[in-house]
Amino acid sequence: MNADMWQETFVEQKVTYTLEKEGKFFIIENVPARVCVETGEQFFSAETVERIQKMILGEEKPKRVIETPVYEFMAG
Numbered sequence: 001m002n003a004d005m006w007q008e009t010f011v012e013q014k015v016t017y018t019l020e021k022e023g024k025f026f027i028i029e030n031v032p033a034r035v036c037v038e039t040g041e042q043f044f045s046a047e048t049v050e051r052i053q054k055m056i057l058g059e060e061k062p063k064r065v066i067e068t069p070v071y072e073f074m075a076g
Contacts, residue, residue, distance in 0.1 A: 009037040017044075017052060025068060026056050 013035050017028040031052065034043040044052075054060065 008039070010034045010043075011037060015042055017042075019052075019056065021056065027066075028052055028055060029063075 011034070013033065014030045015033045015035065017031045017033075019026045019028075031044070032048055035041070036043075
């Protein structure tokens, strides 16, 4: 194997998926994903993405709702 070649290792794990849509934040816990050990990049199956879309479009009731503070970073 060439020493200059990059090799990535993927593991199956559950992750927390977050999304902002139309000023609302959505958090989905325990989402199955393939995660790159070296970079942390997450990959989702087509079925998982479809399920997430259905959840966010309101076809499922959320497990809980949380309040989140929002700060703006201002250069000082």
